[in-house]
Amino acid sequence: QKEVEQNSGPLSVPEGAIASLNCTYSDRGSQSFFWYRQYSGKSPELIMSIYSNGDKEDGRFTAQLNKASQYVSLLIRDSQPSDSATYLCAVNGGGSNYKLTFGKGTLLTVNP
């Protein structure tokens, strides 16, 4: 059973702080990794993708990938109340590259 595990949360941070979201995956053959943001009652929207070990930065967001440790994380700098949402980690690749395997998500609340 291919699994994706996320820190259970909920995670609460003050406005302006760094929010750190973590994800581990079980399939060593996984090749692509994604972070989706989902507001309550809405569908997931892609915010970051990463394929190579190391860091990838996009504005206030930084994704980090360590394939040896089977670990991927998302850092949100200067957190804003509008960042309050559930963050879903998704993994693709290995023997079933036609689908994404999602974690359960971590609820982030940014307090003004």
Next chain:
Amino acid sequence: ETGVTQSPTHLIKTRGQQVTLRCSSQSGHNTVSWYQQALGQGPQFIFQYYREEENGRGNFPPRFSGLQFPNYSSELNVNALELDDSALYLCASSLGLSAGGENGYTFGSGTRLTVV
């Protein structure tokens, strides 16, 4: 360029009934994937259709079935509805046999199904 559209947005059905959900893929995309997201859970892969053929299926019973049409739009059919089928059903389109490739999926806005 139009995005992925799903219909209806909300639906209430009675246990034992049948339901059909619809998805129009993004322009230029030939693959449609369906996911089920129960409350408090991440989306779970149901199946994928590529050029009108099923190309992979998740751990869902046969009463979950689908179709893809020549224009690449798709339907998800669920027979003999159960209470646990209550969920947000998400459709995503992509080009080729992958989970959206480097750019991941763009999901439609979803259909919220409630089974009572």
